[in-house]
Amino acid sequence: MTESTPKGTAVPELALNNGVRIPQLGFGVFQIPPEETRVAVGETLKAGYRHIDTAAAYRNESGVGAALAESGLPRGDVFITTKLRNGEQSSPRAAFEASRKALGVDWIDLYLIHWPVPSQGLFTQAWKELESLQADGLVRAIGVSNFLPEHLDELLAGATVVPAVNQFELHPTFQQAELAAKSRSHGLAVEAYSPLGQGKDLGSAAVTGLAAKYGAKPAQIVLAWHLGMGNIVIPKSATPARIRENLAAAAISLTPEELELVSALETGERIGADPALAAFTQM
Incomplete structure (x- = not known):
């Protein structure tokens, strides 16, 4: 942890395949309105988070940047992820510069291709541009999001x-174990979005029973499961109390048997779009 991180948060870090270190528990701003993002991220940084995940498609990068500037934290103390919009895969450098300007930063820690959009046939071309951005020192690590095994093979x-990260939908009832294993076998860290199943994964007996045992919230148990499974995880909330509760999940260490109890909740039910078919431009 950096010196500016408040004591007691104890968020673990993972080393990516190029040695860059990423806080394993971060804060996602998907679907947080632009006008609310500045406040939410400000609360997040005060609480002790040092990893913020946004995207050009969320249209709230400027709110993230404003909160970062107002925090007074050194730039190197906060890990920032953003993503290339689907409709800009033919012009990644211009898209990156627009994101960098909106965030108000000199560099970005992690830049991801947001979706493969295989119908466009552009993601391998876009990847070359991301490699160039990294070579130029504008981004510390590059990766992908929503890439299925066949997309990884092609890339x-x-x-x-080799991409540093594959970020995709992952929660107890939709674990994508094959994709996670393939990603890790090639050296990609696994990052989970919708980590709580948009709230649908919190009511099982396994989760509520463990919450009672640890004196914790069900969401904290699911986040602790992610951490115990080695996933990077980026829950979101606009509520200050829940923001702090989510961060406190880093203090919960589930046993191997408890991890298995939560893993047994797999149903194979996806919540979001299927990356094999998704073709929206995000513009």
């Missing part, structure tokens, strides 16, 4: 740089 066949 890796021509890649010079």
Whole structure:
């Protein structure tokens, strides 16, 4: 942890495949309105988070940047992720510069291709541009989001740089174990979005029973499960109390048997779009 991180948060860090370190528990701003993002991220940074995940498609990068500037924290103390919009895969450098300007930063820690959009046939071309951005020192690590095994195979066949991260929908009832295993086998860290199943994964007996045992909230148990499974996880909330509660999940260490109890909740039910078919532009 950095010196500016408040004592007691104890958020673990993972080393990505190029040595860059990422806080394993971060804060996502998906679906937080632009006008609310500045306040929410400000609360998040005060609470002790040092990893913020946004995207050009969320249209709230400027709110993240404003909160970062107002926090007074050194730039190097906060890990920032943003993502390339689907409709800009033919012009990644211009899109990156627009994101960098909106965030008000000199560099970005992690830049992801947001969706493969296989119908466009552009993601391998876009990846070359991301490699160039990293070589130029504008981004510390590059990766992908929503890439299924077949998309990873196609990308890796021509890649010079192996992606550092694959971020995809992952929660107890939809774990995508094959995709997670394939990602890790190639050196990609697994990052979970919708980590609580948009609230649907919190009511099971396994989760509520463990919450009672640990004197914790069900959401904290699910987040502790993610951490115990080695996932990077980015829950979101606009409520200050819940923001702090989510961060406190880092203090909960589930046993291997307890991790298995939560893992047994798998149903194979996806909440979000199927990356094999998704073709929206995000513009």
